[in-house]
Amino acid sequence: xxxxxxxxxxxxxxxxxxxxxxxxxxxxxxxxxxxxxxxxxxxxxxxxxxxxxxxxxxxxxxxxxxxxxxxxxxxxxxxxxxxxxxxxxxxxxxxxxxxxxxxxxxxxxxxxxxxxxxxxxxxxxxxxxxxxxxxxxxxxxxxxxxxxxxxxxxxxxxxxxxxxxxxxxxxxxxxxxxxxxxxxxxxxxxxxxxxxxxxxxxxxxxxxxxxxxxxxxxxxxxxxxxxxxxxxxxxxxxxxxxxxxxxxxxxxxxxxxxxxxxxxxxx
Numbered sequence: 001x002x003x004x005x006x007x008x009x010x011x012x013x014x015x016x017x018x019x020x021x022x023x024x025x026x027x028x029x030x031x032x033x034x035x036x037x038x039x040x041x042x043x044x045x046x047x048x049x050x051x052x053x054x055x056x057x058x059x060x061x062x063x064x065x066x067x068x069x070x071x072x073x074x075x076x077x078x079x080x081x082x083x084x085x086x087x088x089x090x091x092x093x094x095x096x097x098x099x100x101x102x103x104x105x106x107x108x109x110x111x112x113x114x115x116x117x118x119x120x121x122x123x124x125x126x127x128x129x130x131x132x133x134x135x136x137x138x139x140x141x142x143x144x145x146x147x148x149x150x151x152x153x154x155x156x157x158x159x160x161x162x163x164x165x166x167x168x169x170x171x172x173x174x175x176x177x178x179x180x181x182x183x184x185x186x187x188x189x190x191x192x193x194x195x196x197x198x199x200x201x202x203x204x205x206x207x208x209x210x211x212x213x214x215x216x217x218x219x220x221x222x223x224x225x226x227x228x229x230x231x232x233x234x235x236x237x238x239x240x241x242x243x244x245x246x247x248x249x250x251x252x253x254x255x256x257x258x259x260x261x262x263x264x265x266x267x
Contacts (some may be wrong), residue, residue, distance in 0.1 A: 007212035009035045013046040015218040024059045031259035034266040045195045047180045071198035072149035088190045094144040096171045111148035155184035178221040196224035198258035
């Protein structure tokens with residue numbers, strides 16, 4: 001692929017096209033629309049679960065398809081429906097939780113499902129209201145009795161890079177471990193499931209290879225996708241590991257860095 005002729009545009013959301021205030025600019029929405037008008041495939045590739053995608057679908061005028069939960073869920077933004085899932089089996093969830101608790105007893109756990117999520121009663125919830133979005137507190141037995149698209153583990157004080165490295169040592173043979181925020185929140189998918197694996201499968205279905213893909217991201221959970229894609233961009237506010245791995249850099253998310261590139265690629 002030349003950098004002027006991508007057949008696929010794959011972009012992360014939070015910290016990449018979503019600005020610090022939680023919005024997507026009109027400029028970026030217009031740039032994303034250009035991609036589909038040009039006949040290229042637009043793919044939002046995010047750690048978000050499907051339950052967080054309705055506002056994104058509305059914001060981008062229902063353009064594109066989404067890979068959610070770091071590769072575990074394929075989601076149609078046009079129809080707002082889940083198309084496919086890759087889930088962690090209950091015995092694996094239970095084993096991973098047990099191992100992680102042994103190395104970091106302060107961890108608290110939650111499990112994402114395509115239709116909601118469950119969490120330990122001591123799990124510290126983020127900015128989203130759990131009850132309104134299908135979440136409910138459960139005992140440990142109920143936490144691990146059903147397969148899930150993502151296992152979450154939160155530590156109130158740990159450095160995310162250090163915590164992620166420790167978790168990889170403990171459960172890297174069971175699940176895929178990553179993180180995407182500045183706090184101690186681990187995100188775990190089924191073993192081998194990443195943003196890259198899901199994007200590669202989608203491209204294969206359309207007869208496309210990595211050379212046809214331009215990808216954008218900002219955090220460690222984007223690294224598999226960014227290193228797989230033929231062309232990759234890190235926004236200026238990206239994690240140092242991302243900036244070291246990408247083939248190109250662009251402006252910050254708050255300065256419409258992705259739109260800046262897409263306007264050149266799809267004039």
